[in-house]
Amino acid sequence: MADVVVEQVRRARAASPRKKNASLRNVLGRKSSVAFFLTLPLILLIALLVLYPAFYSLYLATLNKAMTKFVGLGNFTFLFKRETFWMVVRQSCIFAITAVFFKALIGFIVAHFVHNIPGKKQRKWRGMLLVPWVIPPAMSTLAWLWLFDPSYSAFNYTLSFFGVGPIPWLGDTFWARFSVILVNVWYGAPFFLIMYLAALKSVPDQLYEAAAIDGANWWQKMWYVTLPMMRNIIAITTLFSLIVTFANFDIVRILTSGGPLDRTHLFATWAFQVGIQSNDIPLGACVSLFMVPILAVAAIFILRDVNKRGNEA
DSSP states (O other): OHHHHHHHHHHHHHHHHHHHHHHHHHHHHSHHHHHHHHHHHHHHHHIIIIIHHHHHHHHHTTBOTTSOSBOTTHHHHHHHTOHHHHHHHHHHHHHHHHHHHHHHHHHHHHHHHHHTSOHHHHHHHHHHHTHHHHSOHHHHHHHHHHHTOTTTOHHHHHHHTTTOOOOOTTTSHHHHHHHHHHHHHHHHHHHHHHHHHHHHHTSOHHHHHHHHHTTOOHHHHIIIIIHHHHHHHHHHHHHHHHHHHHTOOHHHHHHTTTOSTTTTOOHHHHHHIIIIISOOHHHHHHHHHTHHHHHHHHHHHHHHHHHHHHHHO
């Protein structure tokens, strides 16, 4: 009897490693497991470069100016009482919404123009129209700074031939806001162009042929065929651009540095001024963190709409 029990124990011990090896092979053989291990370096990189700074910013936002004492939500309370803060909130929303709208509109129109060009010529147009997006923003903004220069402005020189007086592009509140939005639209529109062009090429020609047989005109084809097929791409592209535009720094910093009278400050530039230039790191962290709930609300509405259309499909 004892020999039988010993033999069963030996068999169980021998079978145990085999089961473990088999289960390990099954786990490694799954596509989801392979995908996880392939993306693990990227996940770790995101955790290091995004999550850690985000949580560290939350920690800084709870400290006093000298970063020696915990003050809780005191910095946020102080911000909410400042008129400049709410002005920056309004300006950031106006800047982001206006810039993204015109980038999407121009990108959509130009994408249709390029889409209808024959193949060989289309490659040349795509290359030329992508140049603003390829050039580093800081470098291209310096060129725009010369175009807006109050003494040697190429725009004012051209307008003088039409009898239009010199415009204070960066010295007046309205024109300064117009200038930073113009540069942002010039820089970001090619991104919309290439995304919308790819979406247009994925729309089956059979849908347009069926619409033409039903007697649909150009506008009806656009409204009932093109836009429904591109809605997800439009939504995702808009969300991505909204996030990038909200956090824009270099264009405003180089052109106006937030002036005149803080009238062109955005979250990023004002956080830099408060946190770095004024040496109040916790308050600057509070300013930058206030972007999170605004962008989170926009992301929830856009992604919920995308997910809803995906479920309907």
